[in-house]
Structure formats: structure tokens, C-alpha cells
Amino acid sequence: MSQQTTIRKLAELVNTPVEKLLEQLAEAGMKFGGPDQVVTSAEKIKLLGFLRRTHGKASPQAEEVAAPKKITLARRKVQELTVGGGRSKTTVNVEVRQKRTYVKAAEAPPPAVGEMADGERAEVLRKLEESRQRNLAEQQRLAEADRARAEDLERKRQEEETQRLAEEQRKAEEDQRQKGVPAAPQDAADAAPRAARPAAPHHRPAPDRVAPGHKHKPRGSHAMVAGIEDDEAASRFAGQLHLSAADRARRSSARPGSRSKPRRQEVRGGAGGGAGGFERPTAPVVREVAVGDSITVADLAQKLALKGGDVVKAMFKMGVMATITQTIDHDTAVLVVEELGHKAVRADSDDAETELLAHVEQAQGDRTPRPPVVTIMGHVDHGKTSLLDYLRRTKVATGEAGGITQHIGAYHVETPKGVISFLDTPGHAAFTSMRARGAKLTDIVVLVVAADDGVMPQTKEAIQHARAAGVPLIVAINKIDKSTADPLRVKNELLAEQVVAEDFGGDTQMVELSAKVGTGVDDLLDAISLQAEVLELRAVSEGRASGVVIESALDKGRGPVATVLVQEGRLKKGDYLVCGVQYGRVRALFDETGSQPDSAGPSIPVQVLGLSGVPDAGDDFVVVKDERLAKDVAQQRDAKRRESRLVQSAGSRMEDIMAQMGKGEGQQVLNLLVKADVQGSVEALKQSLTALSNDQIRINVISSGVGGITESDANVAATTKATVIGFNVRADASARRIIESNGVDLRYFSIIYDVIDQVKQVASGLLGVEIREEIIGIAEVRDVFRSSKFGAVAGCMVVEGVVKRNKPIRVLRDNTVVFEGELESLRRFKENVEEVRNGTECGIGVKEYNDVKPGDQIECFERIEVQRTL
Template structure:
């Protein structure tokens, strides 16, 4: 524990400063004032004085010592027992348990206590002996059982051996009889006699008087049936021999080869009608497998119906049902017997006692307004020092144990992940704390945070930070927030506004009281003793640990070893880590933890649920992946401007919606584009601008476009790397323009149906300026490296600074060392001179593009 002052110690223990100074003086320590430091030794001395003053002695601590101790011992032994003709070794485990009582308890001066201790000792000894005897009896019983099992196994083996020997003896006798019969039959065949049938003598009865064997008839005369007897043999007549030969028994191979009989295969005469279960969509190849047909036949049937689909494409339920009925089968809706339905049934059956849970608070606000500094003060660490440049690069999830209670905090960088979670429909937070700097006022990201809170229907608490600065003006912040319909309680509104200082700690207790007051109004509860369920806050792939996901438990208790399914990923929890990197065994509701053991990296905003076993988790994950693949294949674009015209007239006169996201370099261009494009709406199409702003296209803009299926228009601005990933993943329509009339013309052509040809600008290469050199011939020469594509000398270029176009023109010169070249590819350094532009700076990007004509298609 670090040194603290008298004042902070009094605040910690809840005692007035004057009273604490008196107690220190009574303990023999003199302090001059409340700001003097109290060392740990002086704290221990004060604690001993207070114990003595309240009547507690050293002997009181000894009363808590254990009065008896129980020792357990386990010993492994090997026992040899006879087994058949040999011996077998059996492992025997002997367990012993002894209880020792404290001698002071036995040798107590009081007689009744001594007798009681002796009685306990005797009972413990008797119990130990009984347990040892029971263990030995169990071991002996186990040895007897093993010996009995071995004896039974040997007896069974002996019986099997005798049966095998008996079968071999009978086979040998039959072989010998057959060898004797073969030459005799051959001799009879030579003389023209019928074959001889030898009959086995009947078995003799087991009695004292044995039956005598019947003697053969003497003489060679014929009997009444026409048979001949002689030499103790019975011969068949010629007619009987012929009849016997005609009814020859077929061999085993001939019997198995027979085509007629009760077990032979008969081709069905009626066609087989199958019931095919079809979901919302199905791949043509899967439909062919269910119909037991080749994929080409299903594709041919689709072509006859006017549907052009390949074997790897997906079709909707109605189209698949028509194909099934056309091919003579019956189509039924897929039943809810899949793994997803089983998971829903399991999660719906969760019952248990509802308990209060801590609130989940999201810290939002503009850059450098003190969001992370506020969390630093709350949890007594310095996260900002570990971030690049003091700016938060990822979501931080922490739970803080304050004197007012436990609160979980989420720190979001630029609200990008928060937007992604809201786009997926995940409600993650209970209260939003909006941090606004008192010396800076309301900024664009402050307004964006207010929009997020209003869209998510989450209560808002405003923390007016940096009130310790000389130019701080909290009233100005309150006035500016009124313009965005955020009215403070002082002005008759419902939003709590707390002035704080994240550096000095001023107003932090009032902020915590405001948060907990909102939590009490919301009455936040959750079931603790149940299977865990929650939301993924962020995820990453670590080289040493594999997939890692930071999750927030919303219900139940997440434990180490649980099987869980998380979006399209599944796995078993191998380890849980808290925000400080320490391993924990479980996580209760509203507590964020890092999970290891998933099969892959889930997406931010995915739900996770704990299931019974790994098989169900794997089935659910695979089914979700298959549904996502089918949705991606059957998904129509719907957000391209050309597709809007193609869908006109398919909604029974309802106008189509064309949503746009507009980002431009200046505010004037934004307003001009907004007014010009919305004025193009007519009876067939309605143009809506859902989001507009100044600056480059960010990940938040891309997520908003993905949610509304909107087309993104960039006017003299570009999308950053994170935004391009979202655009590519969702297949969004992104278009760059530099002339406002081109934007209006394209939208107008789509709205009026006059598509014609389209001139598009395709970026073929981007070079990053590393250094700028001055030349007497060319002026400013940019020493650059090509980072994407290829830069060509005869193509137009643009100069970008912070993703904003600052110049458009063409190249004056493109060189490699001292030679002029026509093109430079990615990863290669070059010198670029821009014609009629000498303000190139290190860090700028030179974008090379070409204009191409593309015929529009419906």
C-alpha cells in the first residue's frame, strides 16, 4: 500500500480529520496537520492502539486458530492373485484418514472440557478405524470380484476350445466317410448300378439295456419296392435314381445368383414421389441432391421456367417449390427441427432467481475531451500512456469497483464499433456518458454521440470535463447542447449534467451517483445461476494465443470449460482474462472478459450463448455459416442506383427508395448536393439523404450505408482503409465525383430511365510522398513510393491530403533514378513532378486514375 495523507486516510475509513488526529496523538504519534503523510508502520501502530482501546487482546486472534486437523493418506499397492494357470497383478489403492485434536483442548483445566475432548478423540479414533476397516473390506471384495471374473473367463475359454475341437473331429469323420464313398460310387457307376446311400446308425439310447443294431437282410433278392439289398447296403431303383438326379439341390453360388425368388429385386413400376423440405433459399446443387437428380436436369427445368441460374447459385423458396412440383415431387416448408431451433428452445427455458446487476456504461465524446482520462481516474491506471499518441485505438472494457457499487465501462474510439453493433441490432449499453470539454464545447463527434444515444433509446448523462482550466465555461456547453435537444435538469429538462475534472478528481463522486441513479430507475436485473449469454465487444487474432474475443456477459455466469457458440464460431473456453490480464474462473452479468478457445475470430456485435456440448455448438455454427453463405449468394444488390430502376413496377405502384450517403470536402458542396438530389424525387422514385458530412468517408459512414442499403457518394473525398473493408464486405456502391453536375446527371438519368453510357473514373494506382526535392527544371519533385496498383505517366492524377482532394491535373515527369519511365508499379520508389503544382508535401498521396466508358445495364 502506498503512503497516504491524514486527510485521505480519514476519507477512506469514514472518520473526521480532527478525530483521526486525536487518535494518532493518543497512540503516541504527533502530526502537525492533515496533509502530513502517514507511513504503513504508523498505520499498523494506530491499528494496534485501536484494538487495545476496544478491548481486543492478542488472545482473541488465537481463538480463530483451528482446534483440530484431519490428514488423508493414499497409498498404491500391487496384489498378485492366481488366475487360471498363471498369476495376475491387481492395483489396490488404500486410503487412510486421521483426525488430530489440539492438545490444549484435551489438557484443559476444566474437567468437563477434558472429558469432552477425550470423548471427541475416542470418537475420531473409532471413526478412523471404522473407515480403515471399510476400505480394507472394499479392497478385499474387489480382489474377490476380480478373481471370480477371471475364473469365469477361463471357464468360458475352455468351453469354447472344447466346442472347436468337437467341430473339428466331426468334420474329420465326415471327410473320411466321403473318401470311402467316392471309390464305391465310381465302381457302382461302372457296373450300371444305382448310387448307394449310406444311412448313419441311430444313436444308442443311454440306458442299461442298449438296443442292438439292425442286421442287413441276407441274400441278393429284390424287395417289393423294386430295391436291391446286399452287403448291408440299401440301393435306389433306377426310377428313384432318375428322380433324385432331377431334383438336384443348387449350390450356394447358384442359389445366390438366382434371379427369381422371394428375395430378388424387382424394378418399381410407379414413379417415386419425394417430399422435399425447402427453407427460405436453397442452392441448386442441394436441391438436386434432395431430388436424387443430376444438377443439369434441375438447371434445365429452371431454364424452361425462364430462370437463368447455375448449379452453384441460390434460388428463393417460391422458385424452388415450382421446380419441385414441375419435376413431379412435393415441396414442403422446412420444419424447425434444426440446431438453431434447438438452441432457441434451450435459451428460452432459462429460469432462475433474478438478481440486480451492475450497469454497463459507454463513454462517448469528441477526440481529446477526456474520455480515457476519466476511466484512468476511476480505475487508477494509465491506459492513455500505452496508446499510440495518447489516442484510444480499440474498445476498452473495464469493470470498476467503486464505493457506490460495481460499474462496467466501455471506452469506444470514434464510435465505429458502437455503430457496427447497433447495425447488427445488438443493445449493449445501459447508460451513455457524454464527455464534453468545458473549454472546447460541442463538436461533430459530440453530435454523433447524441444521435447514437437517441437511436439506441439509451439514457444520457453529460459529464462536463476540464472545469479546472482557466478558460472553462460549463454554461456555454449547456447552451450549445440545447440546440441538439439535450436539455439539462437545471433548465427543466431530464438530462443530468455533472461538472467534473478527470485530472483532479473533482465531481467524480457526483458522476457516479448520477450513473447509479439512472441504473436504479432502469431496475437492471439478470439471472446469475444459468447458462451465460452476451455480446462480443471486440475480437482479434493473436499469434501465440489464437482467436481472442472480448465479450460482455449479459445473463448467466460464464465459466472456464463451458462450450459456447459465438456467431459463426464455436469452441470451449480454455481461459478467461479480466481487463488487467489476470486469469479468472468465471464472469457474472455485466462483467467483460477476454475468452480464449474459439475456432475463429467472431465479428463485433455477435451474440454468444453457452450450450450443453460441443456437438450442438458445432452444428449451430455450421448452420449459421451455411445460411450466411446462402444469403450472400441470393442477396440482390438493391443498393446500386441502376438496380432501383430495374425494380420499378414490381411493388404495385409503390415508389422506390434510393438512399444516399454524401461526404464532401466543404459544407457548401454538401448542402448543394443534398438539395439538388432530393429535388429529383418523383412518383416512381424517392431520393433520401440519410447521412451527410464534411471530410473523408469513415467506417461509421460505411456502417450507416450498410444498415440503410445506401449508395455512398464521395465528392472530392476518399474512403479510408477501414471504410473500404466494410464497403467490400457488404458490397456497397461507392462512387467518387469531382464535378457536381456529374452527380446530378447520373442520379437524374437513373430517375428518368435514361441510362445510356456512363463515364467512370477507375483508380489504377496510389503513390505516397516520402520526401520533397526542389529542381530548377521541374520545381517541386516528390520522392514517392507506389503503395497500390501502378502509376502511369500519361494518365491524370489527383493530389490527396488527409483523404481530401487538393489538386487535380497531370504528371510533368515520372522517373526512376535518372531515367524517364512510362509506369511504376507497387512497391517501387520513383520521382514524380506534378504539372503547375509546387505545394506537394510529405505525407500526401498522389492518385493516378483513368476514365472509362461503361454501358449501363438494367
């Protein structure tokens, strides 16, 4: 399976809608045709640089650090050359060092004037080779001289040993002749039969035959003769003094069963070593390292047969800081392996996924017509749910908080035109991801626009989602029964969004209706049926089912509950299925009315009970043959997702850390813990709340999940000093005790507007207040009068605003501040007044300033505290 990063995966990693990421890529100068195209590392860096420049966070120095113009890699190769043999063997280390610098093509400097030509470079390389050959020849000559010298020394030693032994034998024979013992000639001894010779190993000379002056040296069952070399040959032929050392060695080696003891130097087996000795490698060992999507630094070091600190050091030199327990991604691991001189290969660990893929391919069958899946989209309060109410003859809108839909409702309706499955999506701006998910599941999008309200922001987003999904669009102009309805205005506004009605020569069906009284609803069903016939929708109606999760929640009595839309096959009770990182067996199926059908075919939404956990909305589900395969696939996916999360928080680059240090420590952090009733609401809340962050405050959702607020959640919130937000859920008794004892801020909500507003208020409280100066009035000096009590008194005309007595002032001359102080007196004629308004003359006495001149302006202002807001 491909491990490349697509735009969709990148959008999930950075927690950004796919459409917004495509817009940012387009603004950065990179055009992509769809969210499934691959994004390279260079394009990621280019996008990052564009976003930093856009937000004003990139400086020239930071750009240089974030995008280096060149990279230098050092290579060192050490080889060993062995010259000679035996004890004179010499090992020579040959080290080759290389340093290569890679420069960006757009920024590569022009070639220098003095740069070497090809001929000069070849000449330099030839001289280097000649120098290397001379060095090797010299080293070989020295080794040969050492070997010859060693051979001469060995030969001299052997000659001296032979002379010594011959001298000892001559003396022994001389002694024997003096005692009258005849000595047999050497040739006769050699010619005598082996049986007539004495047994050398067990021969012990008689005491009366031992020469005077020699002492016996007992050793085991032998008597060693002093003055003879203490070795095995001498001890074995100690009595045959007439034999030479060469004869004794020859006879010892020729004796059957004799074990000649090797020389000590040969037993050790040094650097070159014989059998059983250790030989150092003469070339670097290049290993093939299998790397998956992610790997810890410790595991990578083990595969490289290196210490963890060496790998961390190599990563530090490359500009990536990570500890030995952190996880790095595949690309970083490959760079580290290649930098250390080894080869990286892709680790194939998708055995369960491959088996699942083969399992699904085998389950294909004949394709038959299926009902269409229709998604109702549009702005808030434009009548989407009311339209479904009329079709289902129920009042679902009364059960939604605030009258708005906050979940994806899935229904299939029996109409005179056949079965149609409807998906109702929220219209609020916070539920953009839920609307996008609804558009991806659908065959036809019905865009509901109120005739009295026209095209609104969420209407435009719905059009974009429909285009991104590549599904046909039908416009339902609702609320035509109102007196202020203007369907023609809606059609004209849709022209600006490139949605052209069939009346205007376009290809978009537009139906005018009233969901309240039912006018035009049959025409809408006709339009849906006509569009479905054109699409020729088909699916496999039998066999193992597959589909997608529309919504999921944690029910207190039933456990994890997932609302799924079957797209292929037939889902039955008792099936084993894998759903994202969850798996299980279908214990029960429920439709939108609460009844329990035996099975669900293509395009039918049902609720599934029996999963191991709450799946994420948008996850695919597949029915498999047994629980083992489902469990293996789910566990493998969970491990990959966990590794991906670890990779996001590991291995910070130096330039990123420097950029964070440059931001200063003035940014406040607001920790939030979000719990909601369904998974879709959790996603919408997280995206909406984190989007409130700015340079002054960062909204950090430390934990989120589906279900009630538990004791564990309360402990986490108390530890991190987080505000707990419960969206349509409540805290249990144990959690309430912890929250009350630790003073944790707990807030319950049922409408997403209130969540966003109150989080803004809390964040504004953390931001504090700022002091602002507001100019409330300007007076122009017309003349200056002298007073014995107040000094210089300025006769002024208030030309703007109002001048108040107890407010600070500034004196401006030629639009430049020359004095800042306060009013000493403010008079109108001879009376002291508190304020003088625009167009009124007055006398102003400036405290401790007597240099007022005609033409000056006296600016009156006040300082106010303004609460910082998001």
C-alpha cells in the first residue's frame, strides 16, 4: 500500500478542512486537481513558508533557518590493507574522506573564474593516485624488510641451538669414552631396527650411567636431565643423547598417536587469526534497515547496531532534536539511516490489511439497482429538517436544541417514486466537517434555500462541498408561502455562485416548494427520481456488507452505537465487522423508527450495536468472515494511528524551536476538556474552539470524547486546570465531587452558539484589560490673557467634541505635542464650568504651563480600560 501523503491526509494531520488547505495551496502557487493528489516534502515546506509570510511570523533569519540554501554531508570510509604474513604481517588503515555540499538549483552560485577544468581535475586525480601507489609500495617494502630481518634472526637462533646441542652431545660422548662405555655410531643407530632401540618415552638411565655433575629433575614418571631444553621432544628422548635435535623432532612427529603441541603464538590467533580467531572486517558493514511508517529512536539504533546516543547525535547534526524514546516518521528515519551509511527499505507490515483487501475482493457479486442517497444541505433555519418532517410526517425539529440540527439524521422514506434515503446535515458554520462528510456519502445533494432569506454563507459552503464531492445538485427554494418570498431573487443570487437554473439555460433543477404546507414536495421527489435514473445507481445487493459510519455515540445502556450507511452487500445480525480502529459482532440493528430489521441492504441507514468502542464518524466498515481478522486489522490500524500521534509531538526541528522562542512568553493558554453526546459534535466543537486562538491566547483542547463526564475526566481537568465543557452530557456523582473539591470550572451546553460565546468570554478574561486613550475634545487657542492668579489663560474655541475640567490634556503646536498635563481652570465668561461643548468659547488655564500661544490646540482626552477580546 502507498505510504505517500495526500492532501486529504495532510488536512487530517494539521486539523484543517480539505477545501481550505486546497485554497492555501493555490494561494501559495501550487495547483491541485483534487484532495487525493500526493503532496511532496518540498511542497509542504513551500506551503509552510507561505503561511508564515501570510501571518507575518517569518523573518529573513527565520526563513534562512527554516529553508536552508545548502546542506553539507560528510562521508568517511576506512579500509584495512594487510601486507605480509606470519608474525611480520602488517595492517595499514586507508581512510578516504569526502564532503559533499548540495545547493538549491535556484540559488546555486555561478561557477568561479578559477574553477578547475575537466583536464586539470583529471591531472589532480592522477597525481593523487600515483601518490597513493607510492605510499603502498613503500609500506610493502618496509614489510618485506621486516620479514627478512625476522627470518635472519630465526635462522641464527636455530644455528646457535644446533651448535649448542652438538657441543653437549660431544661432551656426553667424551664422558662415556672416559668411563669405558662404547658409543654406537650415529649411522648404526639410525640403521638399527626400531624393535632393538630402547623405549624412549619410558627410558630412565641407570644412576651409574649418569654423568657426574648432572642432576635428575623429576617430572611425572620421567627424569629430566639438567642442561637439556625443557620441551616434549627432549623429555621423550632424554636418554638418547646421541640424537640431534632435528632427529628428535622428526621422530616425535612420526610417532603414531603423538600429539605435537602447537606453538603458543599460533594458538592465540591474533588479528589475522587462524581457525577460531577473530578477524576485523576490512570494509564497512552496510545493513538493510526495514523502516515502517514510524519508528522509535531506540528501535532504529538497535537495527543499526549502534548506541542510542550515536543515533541521537546524528539526528542533532541533521537539525532534528529527539530523545531516544521518541518516535520519528518514515522520511526522517530514512535520512538518518542513509546519513549513517546504511540502506533503508520499506517495512511491509500490512499483512492484515492485505488479507482484508483480498477478502473484500472475493466478496464481489452482481450489481443491481439501489435507492439513491440524498443529502439535505443549506443554511441555518432555511427549512431542511422541516422538509424531512413533511416527508416522514414527524416533528423532529422540536427535539433539537434551539431549533437547529446538531447531528446527522439518517432516514429512508417510502415514497410513491420508490425508496429514498435522506441525510440531514447541520447548517451551522461549526459543522463544516460534518456537512463535508455528508456530501461524500451522497449521490444527490438537495440545497435548501429560503425564498425570503436568499443565499447565505452556509449556502455557499454547501455548494462548494457538493462540487468537491462531484455529485449533482438540486435546489429547493423553500418558504414560498411567505409574503416576503422572492424565488427570482434566489435564482439571481445563485448565478453568482455558478449555479444556473434550467429556466436560465443551465443544468441545475430548481423546485419551488413550501415544507410547511407541502406545496411542491411532489415536484422535488420527481426531480430526485429523475436524477437517480440518469445516474443509474447500482450496487451489490447480497454478500458481505461494506459502508461508512455516519454518526456514533456512547449509550449508557447499550454501549457504543454507530449509525452506518450500507453501500455494498447486506448487513445482517451476527456479522463480524471492522470499523476503523474498532471491531465487533453485530448484536442488533435498529432503523430510524426504533424497530429491529433482520438485515439492511445498499443505501439503507441503520444503527449497529456490538462494537468494541465508539468509531470515528466517517470511518469505513467492512464485514469479514471471522473475529480474528477483524481484531487483527483493528489493532494494526490503532497502532498506526497511535504512532502517527507520537510522530506529531516528537522530533522538533531546531528552527521550529527558535521560532517558538522568538514569540516570547506573553501568550496565554486556555485548557479545555470537551465531552459530547456524539462523535460529530466533538469534532465540530474541537475545530470551532481551537480556531479561536490568536497571538495573545491559545485554546488547547487537552482531551475530548463521547459520553458523560467521568471521574477520570475530572482528575485530568483538576490537574491541568482546564475548563470542562459538557455538550448534551452530564457529570456523574464521583466526577462532581472532584470538580467541587478542586474548584474546576464546569459548564453545560446544548447549543453550539453558547459554547463559542462563553469560551470567548473566558478567554477574554484571561487576556485581561488594556488601557486606551480616547480623545474627547479639541479646543483652538484664539488669544492669550495674563492673570495674576492663574498666569497665562488661553481664550479658546472648542472645535471638536467636548472639553471637560477633570481630564488630562495635551498642548499641540504645529500638530506636535509640546506639553502634557491637566486643566487648572475652565471658565465660561466668569463662571467655572465642568465642560464646554463644540462651538463654544471658553477660557482655559493650563496647570504649570504659561507658554500657550495663539494657534495652539488643546487636546482633551481620557484613559479607559478596554477588555481584550478574541
